[in-house]
Amino acid sequence: MKNYLLFYITILSVFSFNGYSQKSQVASADIKYDNYAYIDAIKTYERVAAKGYKSIDLFQKLGNSYYFNSDLDKAAKWYGELFSMSSDQQPEYFFRYSQCLKSVGETDKANMILEQFYQKADDDSRAKLFEKNKNYLEDIKANSGRYIIEDAGVNSKYSDYGSSYYNNKLVFASARDNGSIGQKKHKWTNQYFTNLFVADLGEESTLGEINEFSNTINTKFNESTPVFTKDGKTMYFTRNNYLDGKKGKDGNDITLIKIYRATFENDKWANIIELPFTSDQYSTAHPALSPDEKTLYFASDLPGTIGQSDLFKVRINDDGSFETPENLGKKINTEGKETFPFVTAENELYFASNGHLGLGGLDIFVSKINPDGTFDEVQNVGDGINSNNDDFAFLIDTKSRRGFFTSNREGGLGYDDIYKFIETRKLIYKKELFGNVTDLISAQILPGTTITLFDNQFKLVSTTNSDQNGNYSFNVDSEKTYNIRAVKQEYTTKEQKIRITRENGRTELPITLEKIRCKVTVGNDxxxxxxxxxxxxxxxxxxxxxxxxxxxxxxxxxxxxxxxxxxxxxxxxxxxxxxxxxxxxxxxxxxxxxxxxxxxxxxxxxxxxxxxxxxxxxxxxxxxxxxxxxxxxxxxxxxxxxxxx
Missing domain, CATH: 3.30.1330.60 (OmpA-like domain)
Known part of the structure; x- marks a missing residue:
């Protein structure tokens, strides 16, 4: 996983060592670490650790170096050493350690560490998500088994990821050796810089011969995650801060990443510009278009983000200019990392996150976008698509229910691999509680009955009135207990308790009301x-x-x-x-x-x-x-x- 495309967090600390030799070795590693050359730093840190040297800072940096490169099983080893030495760590280390433990299958221990994370950072949205739903694995299980997955057939021994549909083709990023003499490797991952490649898209998502996408788009630095307008004339893509032969750097002399736009003219991609809301001082990446192509979604760590990277949206005006980017808010974004957005033709937002509750590493999540721009409950798409490692860059055709995603799971060909899938069962976004209201004796429907929904602590959730047919409905969450209160003039108020299960999308609860005054005569029961x-x-x-x-x-x-x-x-x-x-x-x-x-x-x-x-x-x-x-x-x-x- 290329974390320069997933965004990173830098932890600056100073080692305190006894012995000049060890000081010089680790000082050298620190320089590499602080410049994000994690592969080189790891080698030095591990050599020092192999000599029996123990330090909280050393174990933190070893754990972080592997964590930032998504080598979670090795990160788990060093975070384990860290916590064995001292459990008095910052809350973020508890969260990272829990993620790594999930990746090696130690889910019970991971949840125990998450519990401690909540005790240390109960105001953190990730901790709140865990405290709210400690049975989250059951929710994931309920959403699992919905995909048939296989290798996409385009993977190399290098990193291949982040695909997009374009004119019956699939465009994706790859770090494969393209034979170029000047092809560069990145110190973070020891991988070649990525370029865009294209393959014809056949029936059942079979992919044909692979070719470089465009020599006007590809450079000696990184290009990735394109998205195209339906007419094929405009593309947005991610690239290192590099344009017209000039490389931009932030205040720490680091080249970040930006979103660029290009147009197709005279049989080639031209007019490459960086988008106006990008900056040398923060990263923007992974563009995605709304179905009407009037809104661009993207990931960024621009000032004001909630976590390490957040998802944003920005309005595209008719003249091609842009409004001010808007953070998608705390329903989507956490103190962790949200990235790789994709919006379907059915207004579903898929994205990768390590802040929402998952199986380990990055998981893929989905939320329905409502007409008013708000979001429904975020759901993990389930095991199969998600694994104990990093899973991201989800792409689906809503008509065929076929698509692609990327993962660095066990059994892959390269560093990251692209997989194709077919969805066999759609996800139920909302659970519905519904029923009708009738008279207990006559079974006559009772329109205009006020129905109030409370949680299990009798806190108000929602209120509605039964319609002309006596029907009512509420959107509810699975595995929760609710209380329903029905009130109608001339009838006795009634309360009922109902448990919403995972299995069904709709739960029926009929309500019968007794009249306050029951008219009877001789011969009646x-x-x-x-x-x-x-x-x-x-x-x-x-x-x-x-x-x-x-x-x-x-x-x-x-x-x-x-x-x-x-x-x-x-x-x-x-x-x-x-x-x-x-x-x-x-x-x-x-x-x-x-x-x-x-x-x-x-x-x-x-x-x-x-x-x-x-x-x-x-x-x-x-x-x-x-x-x-x-x-x-x-x-x-x-x-x-x-x-x-």
Missing amino acids: LGVCFGIKMIYFDLDKSNIRQEAAYDLEKILDVLIQNPTMKLDIRSHTDSRQTFKYNEDLSNRRAKSTIAWLVKNGINQNRLIGKGYGETQLVNKCLDGVECTEEEHQQNRRSEFIINSL
């Missing part, structure tokens, strides 16, 4: 007013259970409030067991119900009752007829028929 379908008894017994007493309290209250009301209490069973057994059991239960009401103050002469056993079934479930448990339940019922008012 009083139990219907309160939704009493059955008075519950223990199996084969007739003693009143606690939940039965709760329902009987409602009947008791009505009888007290209406002293002239008389009831006929009827108990029914299903057809299972013998006719005689069911008759006797239902009789005992009817008598137990009457006895409970009499015990609680109702005059015996207001109550009559009888058990009807299985003689008044409400459906087909006679002896010998196969029925579901739900169908049998319909026959096991209690009735409170009003005989007199």
